[in-house]
Amino acid sequence: xxxxxxxxxxxxxxxxxxxxxxxxxxxxLVTKGSAAVTINAxxxxxxxxxxxxxxxxxxxxxxxxxxxxEFFAELAEAMERDRDKHAGAPxxxxxxxxxxxxxxxxxxxxxxxxxxFASPVGGAQHRPDSAxxxxxxxxxxxxxxxxxxxxxARPFPVPDxxxxxxAMREQLRAYSRLIDxxxxxxAVHVYVTCWSRLYGLLCLEVLHQMDFVLTDMEPLFExxxxxxxxxxxxxxxxx
Numbered sequence: 005x006x007x008x009x010x011x012x013x014x015x016x017x018x019x020x021x022x023x024x025x026x027x028x029x030x031x032x033l034v035t036k037g038s039a040a041v042t043i044n045a046x047x048x049x050x051x052x053x054x055x056x057x058x059x060x061x062x063x064x065x066x067x068x069x070x071x072x073x074e075f076f077a078e079l080a081e082a083m084e085r086d087r088d089k090h091a092g093a094p095x096x097x098x099x100x101x102x103x104x105x106x107x108x109x110x111x112x113x114x115x116x117x118x119x120x121f122a123s124p125v126g127g128a129q130h131r132p133d134s135a136x137x138x139x140x141x142x143x144x145x146x147x148x149x150x151x152x153x154x155x156x157a158r159p160f161p162v163p164d165x166x167x168x169x170x171a172m173r174e175q176l177r178a179y180s181r182l183i184d185x186x187x188x189x190x191a192v193h194v195y196v197t198c199w200s201r202l203y204g205l206l207c208l209e210v211l212h213q214m215d216f217v218l219t220d221m222e223p224l225f226e227x228x229x230x231x232x233x234x235x236x237x238x239x240x241x242x243x
Contacts, residue, residue: 018060022070024050025060029071034115038122043067069136075113075120076139082109083146095157096238099150100229107206107225114210121207151195151236152186160237162190198232 028049032040043064047057061067086105090097110117120140154160165173176189176196187195205228208214209221218224 022060025057025067026071026074029067030116033071033119037115038119041068041071069134072120073135073139075116076136076143078116079106079109079120080139080143080146082106083143087146087150094238095150095154096233096236099154099236099238100233102146102150103202103229103232106202107209110206110210117206117210121203147199148183148187148195151191151198152183154236154238155187155191158237159191160194160235162188163193165190165193168193194235198235201228202232 025046028046029041032045032049041064043057043061044054046067047054050057061070083102083105087098087102090101165176168176172193173189176192179192179196180187180189205221205225209225214221214224
């Protein structure tokens with residue numbers, strides 16, 4: 005009887021090894037920091053040689069790309085899952101559920117949160133066909149797609165573009181074109197404002213930059229959600 009691994013078995017073995025590589029990289033990230041995540045360090049922790057691990061990832065950048073894609077997918081899935089628990093509820097409920105899920109994930113996995121946002125989602129340094137780029141855009145669309153849905157259902161108040169600096173107006177128009185006009189430039193300004201406030205607050209919490217006055221950031225986060233709800237034209241609901 006031929007005992008050599010079949011194609012299916014080889015594939016399963018490779019997938020199992022890739023999962024172990026990713027988990028080992030994650031453990032190194034959490035326990036020792038991002039600089040500790042190297043090909044040789046991961047291989048050493050797994051009892052492999054560096055050259056053996058290169059059969060799976062040609063460089064540290066390739067490993068980072070794959071691990072980051074998994075983190076982004078995990079975050080997006082958490083947001084989508086909590087959003088979809090409120091499938092029959094008003095849009096505001098779904099939006100707030102996704103925002104709360106994002107915070108819950110960030111607080112539970114601070115090292116991973118810092119890792120994935122160390123470089124911009126969809127940045128020029130990431131190929132459009134890379135796993136990280138695709139996963140990052142999936143995460144980004146969880147947020148912006150709901151803003152678009154709100155706008156289509158009931159346009160929210162927007163600023164007069166003429167009141168904004170010219171340089172900002174041009175960037176807002178450029179982004180509106182990038183998303184095929186699903187939001188006009190004025191509405192993009194509201195979207196950017198909402199995202200920057202939400203993301204900025206999470207960074208302050210994850211990096212413990214507010215510990216000198218607030219060790220529990222949840223009330224401030226909920227206050228922020230209330231303000232975003234007002235901006236987007238729906239009433240905040242609490243769980």
